Amino acid sequence: MSSGYSIGIDIGGTTTKIGIFSRDGRLRFKAEIPTDKTESGIRILPNAARTAMSIMSAGKISLEDVVGAGIGVPGPVRNDGTVNRCVNLGWGVIDIEGTMAKLMHMPVKAANDANLAALGEAWMGAGRDSESLVMITLGTGVGGGIIEGQKILKGCEGAAGEIGHIIVNPGESEACSCGRHGCLEQYVSAKGIVRLAKKRMQCSDSILSGEQRLSAKKIYDAARLGDSLAKDVTDEAADYLGRAIANISDILNPEAVILGGGVSRAGEDLRAGVQKSFEKYVFHACKNTKILLAYLSNDAGIYGGARLALENAKSLA
Amino acid sequence: MSSGYSIGIDIGGTTTKIGIFSRDGRLRFKAEIPTDKTESGIRILPNAARTAMSIMSAGKISLEDVVGAGIGVPGPVRNDGTVNRCVNLGWGVIDIEGTMAKLMHMPVKAANDANLAALGEAWMGAGRDSESLVMITLGTGVGGGIIEGQKILKGCEGAAGEIGHIIVNPGESEACSCGRHGCLEQYVSAKGIVRLAKKRMQCSDSILSGEQRLSAKKIYDAARLGDSLAKDVTDEAADYLGRAIANISDILNPEAVILGGGVSRAGEDLRAGVQKSFEKYVFHACKNTKILLAYLSNDAGIYGGARLALENAKSLA
Numbered sequence: 001m002s003s004g005y006s007i008g009i010d011i012g013g014t015t016t017k018i019g020i021f022s023r024d025g026r027l028r029f030k031a032e033i034p035t036d037k038t039e040s041g042i043r044i045l046p047n048a049a050r051t052a053m054s055i056m057s058a059g060k061i062s063l064e065d066v067v068g069a070g071i072g073v074p075g076p077v078r079n080d081g082t083v084n085r086c087v088n089l090g091w092g093v094i095d096i097e098g099t100m101a102k103l104m105h106m107p108v109k110a111a112n113d114a115n116l117a118a119l120g121e122a123w124m125g126a127g128r129d130s131e132s133l134v135m136i137t138l139g140t141g142v143g144g145g146i147i148e149g150q151k152i153l154k155g156c157e158g159a160a161g162e163i164g165h166i167i168v169n170p171g172e173s174e175a176c177s178c179g180r181h182g183c184l185e186q187y188v189s190a191k192g193i194v195r196l197a198k199k200r201m202q203c204s205d206s207i208l209s210g211e212q213r214l215s216a217k218k219i220y221d222a223a224r225l226g227d228s229l230a231k232d233v234t235d236e237a238a239d240y241l242g243r244a245i246a247n248i249s250d251i252l253n254p255e256a257v258i259l260g261g262g263v264s265r266a267g268e269d270l271r272a273g274v275q276k277s278f279e280k281y282v283f284h285a286c287k288n289t290k291i292l293l294a295y296l297s298n299d300a301g302i303y304g305g306a307r308l309a310l311e312n313a314k315s316l317a
Numbered sequence: 318m319s320s321g322y323s324i325g326i327d328i329g330g331t332t333t334k335i336g337i338f339s340r341d342g343r344l345r346f347k348a349e350i351p352t353d354k355t356e357s358g359i360r361i362l363p364n365a366a367r368t369a370m371s372i373m374s375a376g377k378i379s380l381e382d383v384v385g386a387g388i389g390v391p392g393p394v395r396n397d398g399t400v401n402r403c404v405n406l407g408w409g410v411i412d413i414e415g416t417m418a419k420l421m422h423m424p425v426k427a428a429n430d431a432n433l434a435a436l437g438e439a440w441m442g443a444g445r446d447s448e449s450l451v452m453i454t455l456g457t458g459v460g461g462g463i464i465e466g467q468k469i470l471k472g473c474e475g476a477a478g479e480i481g482h483i484i485v486n487p488g489e490s491e492a493c494s495c496g497r498h499g500c501l502e503q504y505v506s507a508k509g510i511v512r513l514a515k516k517r518m519q520c521s522d523s524i525l526s527g528e529q530r531l532s533a534k535k536i537y538d539a540a541r542l543g544d545s546l547a548k549d550v551t552d553e554a555a556d557y558l559g560r561a562i563a564n565i566s567d568i569l570n571p572e573a574v575i576l577g578g579g580v581s582r583a584g585e586d587l588r589a590g591v592q593k594s595f596e597k598y599v600f601h602a603c604k605n606t607k608i609l610l611a612y613l614s615n616d617a618g619i620y621g622g623a624r625l626a627l628e629n630a631k632s633l634a
Contacts, residue, residue, distance in 0.1 A: 076602050132473050146568070153465065155570020156449050157605060165600035166564040178600060247483040248568060251463070253472020283482035283495060285393050288474060 005061055006313070007069035008305025009048050010113060011035060013088040016044065018052050019302035020059065023310065025124040027299065029055045041090040049103035068107035070308030071100060072116035072301045076158040081110050109312045113301055115152045115161055118145025120303030121258050125295035130255040134248055135294070136163055138263035141177070142185040146252065151311070163248070164189065168240050187240040190216040190263050197233045204229050220266035234273060242277020249286040260294030267293060322378055324386035325622025326365050327430060328352060330405040333361065335369050336619035337376065340627065342441040344616065346372045358407040366420035385424035387625030388417060389433035389618045393475040398427050426629040430618055432469045432478055435462025437620030438575050442612035447572040451565055452611065453480055455580035458494070459502040463569065468628070480565070481506065485557050504557040507533040507580050514550045521546050537583035551590060559594020566603040577611030584610060
């Protein structure tokens, strides 16, 4: 048996992160490179593999010391390790696991990036004491992942956890990026929160009025300073998110729900508002679900990749 | 090794069903007795155990031929096999597994009745070809169960699958039996469908006007005959249910969603309406979930119990 390093790779639309972890979950070496999306993203996987190999060599880690790699991509991954289009990366159908295994000479497992971030938080982050959890990633969009007993619940086509696209307001007049109306993402993503503020700013004044580059962060900051428009916006977002989490808890009864992604940097201001809304909407039998802030920030995906690799090695042994 | 019979028991508020199954999933013997709720339901478990033993003896099945029993109760069952109040049965805290194991001299596992019905449909019913499924039981109330790889997803306190109490209309003015407003159960349970019809009958005429004992069945029958009020009601129920199933599919990406319970006897009229609404609301990556009618009717619970007993025997072996 090797000394048991594992490699986590997280391919994002802008950068690709690579981490090498010891078996006990410590991040030993890490790199971040641009994601080269030119020519239908043909260089994305080779670049990631080459970088992983060069970190290994710099860290004097040989192939025999590594049990395998886990890799996250922004799209649903089917059970055979292939993706069928990752729009953000320019990919068509790609056999990620097969391609990376050949490039890296080790077993590779692939998963959806939001699912992998959830696994990372379950392994070494905010969910490390929870048997079951749901992670909601509040970024430009909204993603999610469901973990039961340190395993990703993938769904039959690898599309479980599409929490950003549950319909929370069928009466919504504006369309979501997916073409439908009233998706959670329209209210609680970074973009969604800005949208809510812009709508209200057409009718009321705010210290944000005249702000050139409005962002979710600026809105939470203004709410903290007592701006009433900003407060109404963050309350509205918290109401939608708390209700969605209540419904998810009624369905899954998880031990914890973890809030991650850029918007979650609003911290306790966000969490406390969501908690209050959750308590208003949840069914009594499911009310003990804890709502927590993510802990691993942008590294959650590589932690999850490393954990997936360890699990895969166990199942191959 | 025994010849491998297993026993399924389903304790309902009115009757208790007991079935003895061969290992290949055939229901060999069956009984149905009243559920005696007097004196805080103290006789419910002894009556069920005694009846199971007497069927075994009539069928010339000895204790050695039986691998165990699985029992469903109307309430969340904790991971230690206890329930903390089953209001419908008059129970306080009860150790179901321990009590029944002593009475029946065999290993016993307990689960929530809606979860067990889902397991039954997954084993021998409409879901037998599906790796993952969600069952929704449309009865007086609305229950649910989630099955992954022929296993119940229980949640951390045994309360997963409380699908009847997800909030689908936060603006609802009438209260649900749980005290909150806008639960799915208020629109798609047998009682909920009657409620929707009564509301509309205050303003419009219908062949149902003057009907003394309105029921969901009569409303679906009237809709089939072309009554426009009844059609509006069944459309409204289908819209809520299809949207809830779309959201559940976005979260879990199951292979199938199975509609059971008394209301599901409306059959294809119900299923087709729900399917149409589902397609309107579901996220594209999760659109392949099949919506099916339950197959095992009132026996789903005992099938699920027998399956749970087999699984438990395997884990003990």
